[in-house]
Each structure stands twice: as C-alpha cells, then as structure tokens.
Amino acid sequence: xxxxxxxxxxxxxxxxxxxxxxxxxxxxxxxxxxxxxxxxxxxxxxxxxxxxxxxxxxxxxxxxxxxxxxxxxxxxxxxxxxxxxxxxxxxxxxxxxxxxxxxxxxxxxxxxxxxxxxxxxxxxxxxxxxxxxxxxxxxxxxxxxxxxxxxxxxxxxxxxxxxxxxxxxxxxxxxxxxxxxxxxxxxxxxxxxxxxxxxxxxxxxxxxxxxxxxxxxxxxxxxxxxxxxxxxxxxxxxxxxxxxxxxxxxxxxxxxxxxxxxxxxxxxxxxxxxxxxxxxxxxxxxxxxxxxxxxxxxxxxxxxxxxxxxxxxxxxxxxxxxxxxxxxxxxxxxxxxxxxxxxxxxxxxxxxxxxxxxxxxxxxxxxxxxxxxxxxxxxxxxxxxxxxxxxxxxxxxxxxxxxxxxxxxxxxxxxxxxxxxxxxxxxxxxxxxxx
Numbered sequence: 001x002x003x004x005x006x007x008x009x010x011x012x013x014x015x016x017x018x019x020x021x022x023x024x025x026x027x028x029x030x031x032x033x034x035x036x037x038x039x040x041x042x043x044x045x046x047x048x049x050x051x052x053x054x055x056x057x058x059x060x061x062x063x064x065x066x067x068x069x070x071x072x073x074x075x076x077x078x079x080x081x082x083x084x085x086x087x088x089x090x091x092x093x094x095x096x097x098x099x100x101x102x103x104x105x106x107x108x109x110x111x112x113x114x115x116x117x118x119x120x121x122x123x124x125x126x127x128x129x130x131x132x133x134x135x136x137x138x139x140x141x142x143x144x145x146x147x148x149x150x151x152x153x154x155x156x157x158x159x160x161x162x163x164x165x166x167x168x169x170x171x172x173x174x175x176x177x178x179x180x181x182x183x184x185x186x187x188x189x190x191x192x193x194x195x196x197x198x199x200x201x202x203x204x205x206x207x208x209x210x211x212x213x214x215x216x217x218x219x220x221x222x223x224x225x226x227x228x229x230x231x232x233x234x235x236x237x238x239x240x241x242x243x244x245x246x247x248x249x250x251x252x253x254x255x256x257x258x259x260x261x262x263x264x265x266x267x268x269x270x271x272x273x274x275x276x277x278x279x280x281x282x283x284x285x286x287x288x289x290x291x292x293x294x295x296x297x298x299x300x301x302x303x304x305x306x307x308x309x310x311x312x313x314x315x316x317x318x319x320x321x322x323x324x325x326x327x328x329x330x331x332x333x334x335x336x337x338x339x340x341x342x343x344x345x346x347x348x349x350x351x352x353x354x355x356x357x358x359x360x361x362x363x364x365x366x367x368x369x370x371x372x373x374x375x376x377x378x379x380x381x382x383x384x385x386x387x388x389x390x391x392x393x394x395x396x397x398x399x400x401x402x403x404x405x406x407x408x409x410x411x412x413x414x415x416x417x418x419x420x421x422x423x424x425x426x427x428x429x430x431x432x433x434x435x
Contacts, residue, residue: 005040006271009047009055010251016047017271018057019177022184025061025069030140034114038122039073041111042134046077053078053131056173067142074135082126090124111136160281161186164210168198168229169218169247174270178216181274195224199232199422203340206238206333214281217264219248230262235422237332237429243284247272318416320380321427327378328428335428339421342375346414350407357395357404365395365403376417384413 009016039057046055056076063070082090090108108122115122115136126132165187167178175191182189190212192198198215205211215233219226226246233239246264248254254267265284268276328335349372356365373388387410394403 005043005047006250006269008044010249012047012050013052014047014050015054015171015174015270016056016250017054017174017177018059019180020059021061023061023064024059024071025064025142027143028069028071028140029143030138031118034118035138038111038114038136039075041108042073042075042136045108046075046079046132046134050077050079050131054171054173056177062137063139068139069142070137070139072135072137074133076131076133078131081128081130082124082132083128087124087126108134160278160285162188163213163281163285164188164190164205165281166190166192166198166201166205166212166215168192168195168215168221168226170194170221171218174218178277181277184274185278195221195229195232198229199236200340200343202233202236202239202242203336203343207337207340211238212242214243214245214284216245216247216277216281219246219254219267226264227258227262230264232422234263235426236336237425238336243281243287245280245284317420317423318381318383318413319420319424320382321424323378323380324424325428332425332429336425339379339425342379343418343421346372346375346418350411350414353391354404354407357400357407360398360400362395362398366392369395379417381413381417384410384417387413 006016043055043057054077058074058076060072060074061069062072112122115138118138120136120138122134122136124132124134165182167175167182167189168191169175169178170193172193175193179189179191190201192201198217202212202215217226217229221229224232226248230244230246233242233244244262244264246254246259246262246267247270248267250269259265259267265287266280268280272280324335324339328338349368353365353368353372356368369388369392373385373392376382376384376388387406391403391406391410394400394406
C-alpha cells in the first residue's frame with residue numbers, strides 16, 4: 001500500500017508517513033486482503049481530498065489479551081475537512097446499507113462493507129479547514145510467531161544501538177515518527193525543524209562534548225534544503241567525517257552527483273520502513289564519510305594548472321578571519337564554541353534591543369547595544385559594530401523612532417554574520433591545514 005500510494009502523494013507535494021505502535025502484535029490471523037483494501041481506500045481518499053500538508057497513518061491496538069487484539073488504523077489528513085451537516089449525513093449513510101452514494105463517497109462505502117464483513121467498525125472525525133481522520137477497528141486473533149521472524153514495520157535493534165542521531169525535517173509529524181522508530185532501536189535522537197536549527201544543534205553537541213554520530217536529513221525543506229545543509233555541515237571542520245543520510249520524497253529524483261554535492265553517503269525514498277531506515281544508517285556508518293563537492297570549484301577550473309597557481313583569495317566576509325584566529329589562538333574547538341555562543345546570544349540580544357527601544361528604555365537599550373558592539377568587534381565584524389554604534393547614537397539623543405528605523409539594517413548585518421560562521425570555520429581550518 002505504501003509503495004503504490006506514496007508516488008501519488010509525492011506528486012501532490014504531500015508528506016506521507018505511517019507509524020506502528022510497539023504494542024501491535026507482529027502477526028495476527030485475519031483477512032489481509034480486505035484489511036489492505038480498506039486501508040488503501042481510506043488513504044487514497046485522504047490523498048485525493050488533501051491539497052497541501054500531510055497524510056498520516058497510525059496503527060495502534062486496544063483490548064489486547066493473550067489470544068485476541070483489536071487493531072485500530074487511523075488515517076489523518078490536513079485536507080479541507082467536512083462540515084458538520086455533511087459529516088452527520090455520512091454517518092447516516094454508513095449506518096444504512098441501502099443509502100445511495102455519489103462518486104466521491106464510493107471508496108468509503110466499499111470500506112464500510114468490507115469492515116462490516118470483518119465484524120469491525122468504521123468512524124470519522126472532521127472539522128472544516130483542519131482536516132479529517134477516518135479510522136476503523138478490527139478484532140483479530142493473535143498468531144504464535146517464530147522467534148527469528150522479523151517484522152519490517154517495527155523498530156529493530158542492531159549494531160546501530162547507542163548511536164546519537166540528529167534528524168532534520170520541517171514536518172513535525174515526520175520528526176515524531178522518526179524519533180519513535182529510532183528510539184525503539186535504542187538510539188539517542190534529537191530533532192531539528194530547519195537547516196539553521198540543525199547547525200545550532202550540531203554545534204551545541206560539540207560544545208557540550210556530546211557529538212552526534214550521524215545526521216538524517218530531509219531533502220525538501222524551505223529555505224536551506226537538504227543538499228545545501230549537507231554542504232554547510234561539511235564546511236565545518238568538526239563535521240567533515242559525520243555520516244549523513246538523505247531522505248527524499250518518492251517522486252523526487254536525486255542522483256549520485258547531487259548526493260556527492262551535499263556530502264551524503266546514501267539516499268532513500270520516503271516513507272520508509274523502520275528496517276530500511278536502520279539499514280540506511282548502518283550503511284552510512286560503515287562506509288567512509290563523503291566529502292561535499294558542491295562548495296568547491298568546478299572540475300574544469302581545478303584541472304587548469306594556471307588556475308591552481310593564480311587562484312584568488314576568497315572575498316572578504318562580514319567577519320575578519322585574522323581577528324578570530326588571533327582570538328582563539330589557533331584552537332578550532334574553542335573557535336567553534338565562541339561562534340556558537342555568539343549565534344545563540346546575538347539573536348536574543350537583538351530581540352531585547354527591539355523591546356527596550358519600543359519601551360523607550362534608554363539605559364537598557366544602550367547596555368545591550370554596547371554588549372553586541374563589543375561582541376562584534378571581538379570577532380572582526382566591523383560593519384555590525386558600526387551599525388550598533390549608529391543605533392546607540394540615536395538612542396543617546398534620544399530619538400527612539402529613528403533608532404527603530406535603523407534596526408532592520410542592523411538585523412540584516414547580524415544575519416550575514418551568523419550565516420557566514422560555517423565559511424569562517426572552513427577558512428580557519430584550511431589555514432591551519434596549510435600551516
């Protein structure tokens with residue numbers, strides 16, 4: 001079912017995933033053909049009537065005894081939803097086998113007939129604009145299993161046990177599912193909802209002396225996509241050997257060149273079974289780290305001896321390399337720590353400056369601007385320091401409205417500095433290697 005419907009969800013730009021609770025038995029005795037058809041119809045309907053967002057399947061169990069168990073499958077979407085009057089009409093139709101159905105409701109009618117034949121129950125909840133959940137329950141008998149039978153739809157413990165994993169995905173449901181799956185495999189999991197968040201979490205891991213063993217990254221993310229994030233991660237010296245797995249939608253084409261461009265060892269299509277996820281992580285961990293090729297010069301340039309002799313130095317960035325190298329005395333680990341601290345604190349400082357300016361708090365505004373200017377100067381960020389000084393001059397006048405007008409330019413320069421941190425670390429590492 002997953003393999004047949006995932007491409008259609010991908011073509012509509014929908015996230016499609018599923019989770020199976022650990023308390024669901026490995027094997028049961030029932031009617032697999034009818035069960036699969038019901039689930040297929042409900043998921044197909046959800047994809048059909050969802051224009052954006054996601055379709056999620058949750059499989060849980062209730063009334064779990066030694067011999068029997070009730071399986072509950074819920075298909076949740078973020079579609080247009082169903083008004084209350086139509087929902088009541090659907091319930092009435094489901095309770096009357098002779099009710100007529102229009103074209104869009106035939107899949108639901110078939111599902112109801114199949115569920116009734118299995119002695120189960122079909123239900124739904126929906127709110128306009130918030131999506132719908134269609135669920136069904138079926139009571140089945142448990143089947144005795146052979147100890148070495150493996151179920152690909154549930155977490156399995158292997159040589160990956162104990163790994164510290166970072167999962168990066170902008171979809172919160174996917175993050176929840178991946179956390180459950182990997183935690184079930186005895187891995188330690190942290191998540192990030194964007195590329196910038198991922199970089200912060202990775203750097204925090206280095207600073208706290210709890211580095212990550214591997215990163216699992218989604219390909220399609222707003223802002224910084226998976227390939228760009230991979231290149232940025234590889235530019236940071238501490239992460240040059242970090243294994244990385246790329247997850248792509250079923251319809252997205254990612255070739256070997258694109259994988260190498262981002263520094264990824266392996267790429268797998270979503271949604272994937274826990275066993276597939278485990279195997280991908282195991283494969284990435286067992287092989288050598290793939291250096292990112294996207295941040296280097298093109299092949300033709302590198303093959304040109306004249307280019308190799310006359311390659312121009314990189315253009316100056318918002319922070320001076322010589323200043324930060326002198327500050328950290330050549331210690332790259334220390335440099336990573338102070339840059340991570342700057343990234344964490346400067347964003348919060350900016351927000352507090354805005355609050356103080358709006359509150360017309362002169363002393364607090366000046367103290368915060370002086371602190372940010374000092375941090376900028378210590379990192380060779382002269383333009384950021386100058387922006388802070390200009391805002392402070394307006395505050396001293398006092399001219400708070402003028403100071404607020406200057407803040408967008410300060411914010412833009414601050415973000416330039418934060419975005420430049422990976423490149424700065426890369427240049428610092430290259431300078432140390434050359435020495």
